[in-house]
Amino acid sequence: MGLAGAPRPRTTSNRPRSQKFDRLPQGPTVQRERSARPGPKSGPGRYLPLVIGLDLLGLGLPGWLVLRTDGEPGALAGASAAALVWSAVRAARGRYSLRAPGRPAGALTASGDWLLLIGVLAVLWTVADGSIDPSAAVVALIPGLLATTAVSGVRQLPRWGKRRTARRVLVVGEAAGVNRAVRLLGSRSDHGYVVVAAVPVGTAALNCDAPVPGRLAPAPADDDASTVLGAAFAHEADLALVVPGPEITEERLRRLSWGLHDGGLELSVLSHLSEIAAGRVRPASAAGLTLLHIVPPLRRGAQPTLKAAVDRTGAALGLLALAPLLLLVAAAVRLTSRGPVFHRQIRHGQHNRPFTMWKFRTMIADAEQHRTRLATSNEIDGPMFKMRRDPRVTRVGRLLRRSSLDELPQLFNVLRGDMSLVGPRPPLPDEVSRYDERELRRLAVKPGLTGLWQVSGRSDLSWQETVSLDLWYVDNWSVATDMGLMARTLRAVTDGRGAY
Known part of the structure; x- marks a missing residue:
């Protein structure tokens, strides 16, 4: 590596002795100019003060007018406090930065933030013993949601500046690690990375x-950086993602990072830790070592307390608001098939404690007696039982399942504290009896009325995909995550995908 950082071309003296690697294809050894390298734009943009001002006025001004018209005392103070909390919620969830790739925009994020605002204000109202009527306060906040949704849509227009584009990734590493990284990055769209090429170590096929x-030789070579830079230049990659392994030693990775950074290419190293939210990772240095502190999952403190308050409040308000719909569904179930309106079933909740879960009955009255006969028709791998066209499901039951209305009685379970509004799916006792240690970790939190499983495809997911989603939630949940999942639930229910 020269002083100017230019990668040295391969010569006879520094070429690996193996004739097999003499024939390996190599990328062009052309250094990439920093200014020519495409990369995502960062920064909040020059319109940030305007956006924050619109959020404050969009919620505060209509809120004050509604509260004043309704004759509520302290209308100005209440509206001002709500506007400040609204701006704080938006800032805490990163809404004032340019939108990252794979992150939803517009109504979806605004509605999730708005639900979080309702929860925060409910807690503050309880603590401060406010005099404003809660129902009037919710109505006063609705114009703010509409205003923010409109502003979020406008921010996507070109005049607000270029949005962040997906990072073009070149994956470097041994074949097994490269295959895994490419497969996982390609299987999901909730991130900002797209794989454009790979540089494997050795001759193993991908x-x-x-x-x-x-390709890189198994042993470190002087032209490692030039090979990676040439491949990045050929495919216009702006990030090299290195997968560590036995053939990429600490010293080799260090020298590779020097060459890539001198050549104007950014570098990321794939950690062997998986399914950990970025917010739980705290980088640190000690004695020249790079340390990654992993924050423990939320089990106690303010957020679990707030979650419990939001659960009970949301369930109570939901039961009151949905009472006419619940009566209508109950009448439809009772009049269209023989049997009780509700289906009560033993499920296992937090810490493997059993409880009785309530649902609207969607099957014939003696459905459980026929399950053994249908066991061979199970369409889901693992301990869970699901059939796309289960003959036990009634005509009205099929409609209720498609719209998820059969789950509404579980609001009573949430009100009792057996369940949460958001969490993993509550399993049956015979399912739990077949759980291994990994799957039992799903029971570390309360099961939920909705969750990642429900908004990610439901019964269309494999058992291992379901477990992976639940475990991610168990370790990484937060109140903000819950609010986002509740907002996404509306879209999942409307879609109906995987509901049968």
């Missing part, structure tokens, strides 16, 4: 479909 513009 199972993924990423282009291979070059």
